Amino acid sequence: MTGPEARKALCYRLGAAAVLAVVAAMGLVASTGPGRAWLHRVDSGWLGERAMDSLARLRSAEDWSGAQPLRPGQDYTWLKAGAAPLRIAHALGDAGLPTANTLGAMRAAYQAGLRVFEVDLVLEGGELHCQHDPGPQPGIARDGCTFGALLGVLPADAWLVLDLKTDFSGTGQQVVERLKAHADARRVVFQLYRPEDFARFNGWQREIALPGPIVTAYLAHRRVDHVAFHVARSGVRAFTLPLQRLPALHERPAGMAVLVHPVHDCGAWASAGAAQVDGLYTRASLRCGSPLAAGAS
Incomplete structure (x- = not known):
């Protein structure tokens, strides 16, 4: 794997890890309150709501x-x-x-x-x-x-x-x-x-x-x-x-x-x-x- 390809793969793995971390945190934090609001801001601003999306696909049939x-x-x-x-x-x-x-x-x-x-x-x-x-x-x-x-x-x-x-x-x-x-x-x-x-x-x-x-x-x-x-x-x-x-x-x-x-x-x-x-x-x-x-x- 070349240098650019390795960096791209690393970025992908880091991004996926961040999404999984936020998904796990959102599942653990109460449905309301400042903690969950902060996680939503992180998910929206940095992850494009991918954590919310992952939870939705796990919990519902919304498509x-x-x-x-x-x-x-x-x-x-x-x-x-x-x-x-x-x-x-x-x-x-x-x-x-x-x-x-x-x-x-x-x-x-x-x-x-x-x-x-x-x-x-x-x-x-x-x-x-x-x-x-x-x-x-x-x-x-x-x-x-x-x-x-x-x-x-x-x-x-x-x-x-x-x-x-x-x-x-x-x-x-x-x-x-x-x-x-x-x-x-x-x-x-x-x-x-x-x-x-x-x-x-x-x-x-x-x-x-x-x-x-x-x-x-x-x-x-x-x-x-x-x-x-x-x-x-x-x-x-x-x-x-x-x-x-x-x-x-x-x-x-x-x-x-x-x-x-x-x-x-x-x-x-x-x-x-x-x-x-x-x-x-x-x-x-x-x-x-x-x-x-x-x-x-």
């Missing part, structure tokens, strides 16, 4: 290569709803605040110039409520925000992005049934979370004219390069991932917008700008010193 392709001609007009990068009003513009997911937050975000509004929805008692979690929500403002109420006040030049917090299939079907009676389903954007969601979404698109969806890596345990590659292959043009997982995305598929969350402070704003993302989920009130550069996709 994005089996995601059903979307129908051709997906409508992604909503990606151009405003200046680049796209600012998405997180929780209708007040994420993390008592007024999150309220009609008032959406009105304020619209006045601030945002045109794409992400809302958390839970299905309870047959109603689609605007809230982050099921059950009672003490300390959270209420102003009658439901999916139906949102559709009734959504401006003609705006879109809704849905973050379904209860069962994807059942909650999504309720959304579709409501949209069948609504004039413009093309302004309601679904987020898909798992490979099996593609088949369900394709069925909904046969019922109503929905725009092209987002795929989010929020619940994905495979490495983001694996997810992004197969998501793009399936015809998706919008990919969302948590900001802390962005360093692990080494290959951005051509023609696919990369969106990140959460961007609730100027530190996160600067990180998103340095990475040249195509869009971000942010608070409508956030104002930082430097404008974000347009995305690279």
